[in-house]
Amino acid sequence: xxxxxxxRATVLGxxxxxxxxxxxxxxxxxxxxKSDKKDGAKAQSADELVIYSGRxxxxxxxxxxxxxxxxxxxxxxxxxxxxxxxxxxxxxxxKTKAGLFFSQDAGALGALSNAGLLAKLPEKxxxxxxxxxxxxxxxxxxxxxxxxxxxxxxxxxxxxxxxxKDLTKPEWKGKVGYAPTNASFQAFVTGMRVLEGDEATxxxxxxxxxxxxxxxxxxGAILDAVDxxxxxxxxxxxxxxxxxxxxxxxxxxxxxxxxLPGGDAGALVNVAxxxxxxxxxxxxxxxxxxxxxxxxxxxxxxxxETKEYPxxxxxxxxxxxxxxxxxxxxxKIDLGxxxxxxxxxxxxxxxxxx
Amino acid sequence: MSxxxxxxxxxxxxxxxxxxxxxxxxxxxxxxxxxxxxxALLPLGYLGVRAMERGWGFAWDIVxxxxxxxxxxxxxxxxxxxxxxxxxxxxxxxxxxxxxxxxGRRAWAVLATLPLAVPSYVAAFTWISAFPSLxxxxxxAITLTFACFPYVFLPVAAVLRGIDPxxxxxxxxxxxxxxxxxxxxxxPQLRPAAAGGAILVALYVLSDFxxxxxxxxxxxTRAIHTSYQASFDRTxxxxxxxxxxxxxxxxxxxxxxxxxRAGHARTGRGSARPPVxxxxxxxxxxxxxxxxxxxxxxVVFPLATLGYWLTVGNSGFDAEKxxxxxxxxxxxxxxxxxxxxxxxxxxGVLSARYRGRLAGLLEQSVYAGHAVPGITVGLALVFFAVxxxxxxxxxxxxxxxxxVVLFLPVAVASARAxxxxxxxxxxxxxxxxxxRPLQVLREITVPLAAPGIGAGAALTFVVIMKELPAxxxxxxxxxxxxxxxxxxxxxxxxxxGAAPYAAAIVLIAAVPSYLLGxxx
Numbered sequence: 080x081x082x083x084x085x086x087r088a089t090v091l092g093x094x095x096x097x098x099x100x101x102x103x104x105x106x107x108x109x110x111x112x113k114s115d116k117k118d119g120a121k122a123q124s125a126d127e128l129v130i131y132s133g134r135x136x137x138x139x140x141x142x143x144x145x146x147x148x149x150x151x152x153x154x155x156x157x158x159x160x161x162x163x164x165x166x167x168x169x170x171x172x173x174k175t176k177a178g179l180f181f182s183q184d185a186g187a188l189g190a191l192s193n194a195g196l197l198a199k200l201p202e203k204x205x206x207x208x209x210x211x212x213x214x215x216x217x218x219x220x221x222x223x224x225x226x227x228x229x230x231x232x233x234x235x236x237x238x239x240x241x242x243x244k245d246l247t248k249p250e251w252k253g254k255v256g257y258a259p260t261n262a263s264f265q266a267f268v269t270g271m272r273v274l275e276g277d278e279a280t281x282x283x284x285x286x287x288x289x290x291x292x293x294x295x296x297x298x299g300a301i302l303d304a305v306d307x308x309x310x311x312x313x314x315x316x317x318x319x320x321x322x323x324x325x326x327x328x329x330x331x332x333x334x335x336x337x338x339l340p341g342g343d344a345g346a347l348v349n350v351a352x353x354x355x356x357x358x359x360x361x362x363x364x365x366x367x368x369x370x371x372x373x374x375x376x377x378x379x380x381x382x383x384e385t386k387e388y389p390x391x392x393x394x395x396x397x398x399x400x401x402x403x404x405x406x407x408x409x410x411k412i413d414l415g416x417x418x419x420x421x422x423x424x425x426x427x428x429x430x431x432x433x
Numbered sequence: 434m435s436x437x438x439x440x441x442x443x444x445x446x447x448x449x450x451x452x453x454x455x456x457x458x459x460x461x462x463x464x465x466x467x468x469x470x471x472x473a474l475l476p477l478g479y480l481g482v483r484a485m486e487r488g489w490g491f492a493w494d495i496v497x498x499x500x501x502x503x504x505x506x507x508x509x510x511x512x513x514x515x516x517x518x519x520x521x522x523x524x525x526x527x528x529x530x531x532x533x534x535x536x537g538r539r540a541w542a543v544l545a546t547l548p549l550a551v552p553s554y555v556a557a558f559t560w561i562s563a564f565p566s567l568x569x570x571x572x573x574a575i576t577l578t579f580a581c582f583p584y585v586f587l588p589v590a591a592v593l594r595g596i597d598p599x600x601x602x603x604x605x606x607x608x609x610x611x612x613x614x615x616x617x618x619x620x621p622q623l624r625p626a627a628a629g630g631a632i633l634v635a636l637y638v639l640s641d642f643x644x645x646x647x648x649x650x651x652x653x654t655r656a657i658h659t660s661y662q663a664s665f666d667r668t669x670x671x672x673x674x675x676x677x678x679x680x681x682x683x684x685x686x687x688x689x690x691x692x693x694r695a696g697h698a699r700t701g702r703g704s705a706r707p708p709v710x711x712x713x714x715x716x717x718x719x720x721x722x723x724x725x726x727x728x729x730x731x732v733v734f735p736l737a738t739l740g741y742w743l744t745v746g747n748s749g750f751d752a753e754k755x756x757x758x759x760x761x762x763x764x765x766x767x768x769x770x771x772x773x774x775x776x777x778x779x780x781g782v783l784s785a786r787y788r789g790r791l792a793g794l795l796e797q798s799v800y801a802g803h804a805v806p807g808i809t810v811g812l813a814l815v816f817f818a819v820x821x822x823x824x825x826x827x828x829x830x831x832x833x834x835x836x837v838v839l840f841l842p843v844a845v846a847s848a849r850a851x852x853x854x855x856x857x858x859x860x861x862x863x864x865x866x867x868x869r870p871l872q873v874l875r876e877i878t879v880p881l882a883a884p885g886i887g888a889g890a891a892l893t894f895v896v897i898m899k900e901l902p903a904x905x906x907x908x909x910x911x912x913x914x915x916x917x918x919x920x921x922x923x924x925x926x927x928x929x930g931a932a933p934y935a936a937a938i939v940l941i942a943a944v945p946s947y948l949l950g951x952x953x
Contacts, residue, residue, distance in 0.1 A: 129910060137925040157910040158921065162662040163808060167906055169667065170812050174819040176827060176910070190665030234829060262662075295650075420663035428500070433651070 109382040122353035126152045128364035131168065131177040133161025133187065134351060142372075142380050149376070150367045161187045168356065169194055178361030179368055181222075181353050184266060188219040188354050189415030197354040201366060206374045207391045208402075212350050215413045221350030222372050224388035225316045226407055227267050228336040229345065230302055235311035239337035243271075243345035246287055246312065253291035256301040259432035263298065263316050263349065269423045271344040273412045277422065284430035294432060299323075306334040314345065318386035320396050325386075329400065340408045348409040349417065350390065458787045459870035462779045470798035472834065473841050476805045477678060479813035483671035495672040500656075503647040505676065507655040511573055511645075512638045515675045517579035520627060522727055523585025528615070529720055531593040533711045541724045543950030545586050548731040549892070552899040552916065552941030553580045554643030559738040559922075561647055572648035577638050579731035584637070585630035587949060588850050591885065592626040593619070595854050598708035611711055624691060625853075629846045632688040632800070636842065639677060639804040642902060653677055654806045661808065674809045681804035685797050736939065742932035750933060754918065759937055762898055762914040765829070769836035769892035773844045774886060776837060781886075782878060783846025786857065794935045796845065803842045807902030810838050814907060827909050835903040840896055846888045851885020852878060864935070891945035898942050915941075 103181035132139050136158045143154050157177070159167070165187040168175050175196070182188045191197050197218035205217055210219035231239035235254065240246065246255050258264045272280045293310055295301045302323055312332040313334075320336045339346040353372060371377055379390035382396040388404045389396055395403070427433055475902075484492050495501060529535050530542040545643050548556075557576040559566055567575065596619070604614045645655045653673060660670040715721050742923045777799075784796040802810065818826040825831045853877060872942045879886070901916045908917065922931035 135925045136921045137927070140915050155910045158917075159905050160662075162665065163906065165665050165901075166667060166812060166816055169665070170815040171819050174823060174826075187665060418665055421660070421666070421669075424659065424663050425500075433649075 081094040094343060109318040119355070126150075126364060128152050128154045128178045128226070128361050128368055129176050130154060130156045130179045130181055130357070130368070131164045132156050132158050132181040133164050133183040134181055138381075138384055139181070142377055145376065145380070146368055146371045149371050150364075151373075152364045152367060153297050154368070157244040162260055165190055168196060172196075173358045175356050175359050177356050178359040178365040179353055179355055183351050184262065184417070185219075185221070185350050185352060185414035186266065186269075186418040186420060188214060188352055189418035191354060191356075192216055192218050193418065196357055198362060200355060204366070204369050204373055209222060209390065209392065211389055211409070211411065212348070212390050212414065213352070213356070216415075219352050219354035219415075220369065220373065220376075221352040221390045223385060224350045224390050224404065225263070226338060226348045226388070226409065227242045227263070227345055228315060228317045228320070230305045230315050230320060230334050232305050232308050232311050232334055234333065235308055239312060239335075239392050241337075241340055241412050242343045243314070243339070244283070244343075246292070246314075247283065247290050249290075251312060253292070253293070255287070255292040256295050256304050256310040256313035257287070257292050257312070258295050258297055258301060259427055261297060264314060265420060265423050265427070266417050267314070267345065267347050268348050268427065269420055270347040270349075270410060270412055272419075272423060272426070273416050274344050274410055277426065281426045281429060284426055284432065288430050298331075302334060306332060317401075318325070321386040321401065325398075337409055338402060342408055344410055346407065346409050347412075348388070348404075348407060350414060351387070365411055438786075446561070454466050457566040457789075458783055458792060461871045462783050462787075463791070465776065465796045465901055466779040466783050469780050469837075469841060470795045472776070473799045473802045473838055475817055475838060476606045476674075476810050476813040476835075479816045480671045480674045480678065480805070480809070482816075483667050484675050486668050486671075491668065491870050492672045492675075495669050496676060501673070501676065504651060504653045504656050504673075505680075507651060508639060509680075511570065511577070511650065511652060512635050514570075514574045515577045515581060515638045516631050516634050518574070518629060519582040519585045522578065523630060524589050524623065524627060526582075526724060526727060527586050527590035528619075529595055529724060531590050533713050533720065534717075535713060535720055535724070536717070539951065541728065542590065544724075544728040544732055545945050546583050546946040546950035547728075547875045547939075547943060548579050548581075549583045549895045549949075550898075550939045550946050551580065551732070551735050552643065552901075552919075552935070552938060553577065553641055554647055554901070554917075555739070555938075556735050557644035557647035558928075559735045563734075563738070568648055569650050572654075573645050573650040575730075576644040579727075580644070581634040582727075582731070583946075583949075585627055587888065588626035588630050588846070589623050591850065591854075591888075592623055592651050593708075596622050596708070601708065616819075626850060627874040628688050628691045629850060632684060633843060633846055635684055636681060636800070636803045639680060640806050642806055642808070649875060657806050658808060667812065670809070674805055677804045677806075678801055681800055682797060684804075689793065689797075696836060706948070727913055736936075738938070739932050739936050742929050743936060745929040746930075750930065754913065755933060755937070758913045758915045758918045758934065759941070761912055762916070762938070763941060765832060765836070765904075765914060766894045766897040768829070769840075769897045770844075770890045772833055773837050773840050773893045773897075774848070774890040776881070777841055777844030777889065778886065780841070780854050782874065785849045785852035790883065794866060796849075799841045799845050802838050803840075807839060807900060807904075808906070809907030810835055811903035814838070814903075827907065829909065830902065830909045832909075835907050836893075836897050836900065839900065840893050843896060844893045847889025847892060848882065848886050851882035851889070855881035856883065877894045888949055891949050895942040898938055 097358050139156060143156055146152065147154050161183040164180065165182070168177055168191060180188070180191065192214050199217050200220055205213055205220060205246060208220045211220060212224060229239045245251070268280060268284070270282065295304060298315040298319045301315050302319050304310050305313040317336060320334065324332050352371055355362060355369065359365065375394055378391050378394040379397065381387055382389045382398060386398050509942055526541070526545045530545065532536045535541065553576060556579065557572065560572055560576055598850050601614050601618050604618045609617065640654055642654050642658055645652045646658070653676070657670045657673045659940050661667070661671065780799055783792045814831055822831070859881070860873050863877050868876065899916060901920060904914055904917055905920065908914065915938045919931050919934040919938070922934060
């Protein structure tokens, strides 16, 4: 039985219609970066903004409401993981829907900056933030900062060491807690590589491991272990201690923290920050948002909610007992270079830590 | 013997009973199947583009790194353990609930299906929080085995219900014991179903990120995620993705080889008697214990943990967000399941009814993208959408496309098994009476296979509900599913806050799971 031609044609036609977009996709090449068409960026009115946020919704949504009121901008936020959102923006290229990228760490901003996707920020905004906490190309700015510290249990360690270099000494054998899989620890190791080179860092990691350092999953677990005396010292971010102190009372907390002096690698201050997308077509609204996030109100909000450091000069943290940012002796490195994590992971693996 | 309708899909040595027209599939099947295969191959196109960005040399260096081999070994080791465990659990429970007088068979069958409703990251979290020492391989293997065995249980139970008992009765009458009969007669007939389930399990394990990230067992997929995190460089991740695809193709080829000559269509549907129910007698106690242990570990334990979190209290539970997310989840899962099933049908029919390179190639293409991690599928669709389908970027159609790419094999496996169980002779009769292929499909094949196809749709609905990585990347901005809410809450460290979302995923998915279990 032969089918009537008409019916055959119909079937073919419908199927072809199904296939066209797919075939078009397969038959084309990847030259988006050479097309200079700007049809991609949706024409946004000046008071609409899409933010891609790597910081958690619980933290960001209250401040977004305030931002909308303060700037008269209607904001839509797309939440995700900082690195995955950075990959998404890289994949979107010129057709990105994001006006502003709010990253959990400097590394992801550095990666977008290297790809030339971020626009230079107005001087007025940039100058609010210390040069150490913004992109070297002036295309991203830190919003809040976190310092690496050594947590110590005074009963076991009356005086905490002044350098992470000391942690490989015999006196601390089996007494140090660290979190090899934690992003903050890895950023600190990356900082050490930038400061002292790969070889020295590799040796330090191997020595630390050989010295019987105990691996934990998270900063919080390390702090608990120090508090209980499981270990004498722990490598953590400063705000874990302040959060715990506000929960249980600083006097109930046996553990103390030590901010390392002298620009030691273990005193790295990393930031969460923002960058405006060149091709997002929302520069005006995005710049207004950056301006707001660097305002006293927003800076105070982050400082209160996360116990991180406000980065704008003249804004004091409401957190009790927190040494001022200006008093910290953080190492001088370009935070944008913290995007070279791959090598760090190799070293951590080679040291047998994961 | 009434089970002599053995027909292999691709082995020329098989009984040559192909009727006229069985060699060249009609266009009405071929074209939609080709469309489905092409959609499924999108991630592969993307991986190719990205992996080759810096030339062969760069890619080759990554492939040949010692670390890559080590990760591959770890992934395969985990896969082997989980497949073995799933086969053991799936086949034993299927046999107990279908072929014995186990008390409460129906209930056990439903319980054996429910683990599908527990997202693997939730299960992993409950295990690790209760037993921190399980970190690494044991935790990952336990979590994944309990999450995956229904993929084996469902098809095997369906076949056990469907096969003609004549052979088994003959064996028993010739003096074989129950166990020997099972091993010698029943098991070989279960092979295609079990292998089909095993392949789904294997691909699930290869591409799973949730449980290996929480149990911190370094696998290939975890390395792919780390690669995005660590270098913001999509090339190494894509190279690793390509290796996973090659693995998948090899696994699917191996599975096709095991299909061999097994077929299990019956010529008559009504004439066969139900199989004899085995009296367990003294074995009842141990059998009940076994079922209870599996159900306890796979369902009761995670649910009890969720229940505990729920009672811990929920500051900041937002009812409106909860309902929005629930509605969005049900919507995308229903639409996704419908579209996926529709596209899977022609591929399943082709694979069950036609021989030849083309049919085989189409089926394998569908599987090719299945071992690719969700994050990669998500980025692949971002890549294609911003270039060629910008209007649907970050809109529902693109999200649905991602679900199709990710879960086509689940639906294809169900459709194929269902069509295999429908006697082909009826189709031959219809063709000889002058019905056109489309009519045959509409009037004979689909109605006969409908229950199995429906089961495939239900299964797809459940797995879509749990999907996280691709959903995060492709959802419309501001839209949340239960899985993305769960991610937000756990990201903020609020496990009590995450509990309602996890519980809702399990409860909603329990409905199709219950229906699937009831069929058993």
